[in-house]
Structures are given as C-alpha cells and as structure tokens.
Amino acid sequence: xxxxxxxxxxxxxxxxxxxxxxxxxSADAIIAMEPENSAAxxxxxxxxxxLNRQDEAQAAMELAVVIEPEKAAGHLSLAALxxxxxxxxxxxxxxxxxxxEDPTTLxxxxxxxxxxxxxxxxxxxxxxxxSAVEISLVPDEEGKQGNDLSAAYRxxxxxxxxxxxxxxxxxx
Numbered sequence: 010x011x012x013x014x015x016x017x018x019x020x021x022x023x024x025x026x027x028x029x030x031x032x033x034x035s036a037d038a039i040i041a042m043e044p045e046n047s048a049a050x051x052x053x054x055x056x057x058x059x060l061n062r063q064d065e066a067q068a069a070m071e072l073a074v075v076i077e078p079e080k081a082a083g084h085l086s087l088a089a090l091x092x093x094x095x096x097x098x099x100x101x102x103x104x105x106x107x108x109x110e111d112p113t114t115l116x117x118x119x120x121x122x123x124x125x126x127x128x129x130x131x132x133x134x135x136x137x138x139x140s141a142v143e144i145s146l147v148p149d150e151e152g153k154q155g156n157d158l159s160a161a162y163r164x165x166x167x168x169x170x171x172x173x174x175x176x177x178x179x180x181x
Contacts, residue, residue, distance in 0.1 A: 013042060020052050032056035047077040051086050058090060066090060074103075081111035088119060097123060114157045117141035118164055131172065138165045 010016065020035040033056040039049035054069035067090055073083035084107035091100035104120045107113070121137040124130075142165055145158035155161075162181055169178035 010038070011042070013039065013046075016042075017046075017048055020049070024052060024055060027059060029056040029059035033060070045076050047073040047080065047083060050076065051083060054086060054090075058093075063090070063094065078106075079110045081107040081113045081116055084110070085113075085115060085119060092119075092123070097127060112140070112144060114141045114144045114155065114161055117144065118161065121164070121168075125168075135165075135168060138168055141165075 016035060016039055020032055020039065023031045023035060032052055036049045036053035036056060039046050040053070043049070050069050050073035054066045054073065057063075057066035057069060067087070070083060070087040070090060074087060077083060084103045088100040088103035088107070091097070091103060101120065101123050104116055104123060107116045108120065117137040117140040121134045121141070124134045124137065138161070141161040142158070145155035145161045148154055166178045166181035169175070169181060
C-alpha cells in the first residue's frame with residue numbers, strides 16, 4: 010500500500026476496469042501520500058466523471074493542470090470533459106494549451122476533431138492531422154514506432170474521404 014508506483018499502476022488497471030469507486034479510493038490514498046501527484050488527481054477526476062459527478066471531476070482535473078501545466082494529459086482530460094459537456098470553446102483552449110506545452114498525437118487529433126466539428130478551415134484541420142502523423146513517426150526511446158501511427162493515418166485518410174478526395178484518402 011505504501012509503494013506509490015505500484016499503487017499508481019493498480020489505479021490505472023482499476024480505471025481500465027471502470028471500477029470508479031475503487032479508483033477514487035486509490036487516488037485519494039495516493040494524494041494522501043503525495044498531494045502534488047497530478048496523475049492521482051487525473052485518476053480522481055476520471056473516476057468522478059465515471060460516477061457522474063462532473064463538477065468535482067472538473068475541479069480534480071483543473072488541479073492536475075495546476076500541478077503540472079507542462080504535461081498534456083491534464084489539459085486533454087479537461088478538454089474531453091468540456092467536450093462532453095458541449096463546451097467546445099473551452100475544450101479547444103485546453104487542447105491548444107496542451108499542444109503548446111507538450112505536442113502529442115492525441116492533442117493534434119483532438120484539435121482536428123474540434124475544428125472539424127465547428128467547420129473550421131480545412132487547411133488548419135489537415136495541418137493538425139499531418140502533425141499527428143509526424144509525431145507518431147518519431148521512434149520512442151527504445152527505437153519503436155508510436156502505437157498510434159495507424160490511427161493517425163486512418164484519421165488523415167478519413168479526412169480526405171469525408172471531403173470527397175478519395176484518391177488522396179486511398180494513397181494514405
């Protein structure tokens with residue numbers, strides 16, 4: 010119970026199992042040991058969201074962003090919460106902030122989706138989809154390709170098909 014890394018892994022597994030009450034209990038235990046643990050606050054927020062306690066979830070996610078503003082995870086979790094509430098402008102602000110701090114495939118993909126939803130300029134949407142592919146092409150520390158590369162290519166191809174640019178979609 011006192012091994013912080015083991016508890017974080019357990020919490021992640023419990024979250025994947027959608028056992029939100031257990032996640033909340035475990036996240037609170039981590040926070041009791043290390044109050045500035047942003048991952049624990051994100052787990053807490055996600056569990057609260059799963060329990061339909063949006064206001065508390067938002068507060069937990071906002072605290073994670075305050076603790077580690079340079080990490081994309083907090084911004085993107087908060088963006089997903091705002092998007093789910095139909096607050097697309099707030100979601101976009103969080104995604105853009107995540108990209109300034111820590112450009113990720115997910116961040117570019119989320120921004121492309123938000124821009125597409127509000128029918129923004131195709132060039133901007135395409136730029137973010139291409140950035141998602143470019144980031145996915147960069148090997149990790151072990152020299153392995155990103156796991157999200159195929160999804161990034163699928164999203165780019167879907168963009169072309171949605172715009173009735175089938176030849177470009179097939180090429181991707």
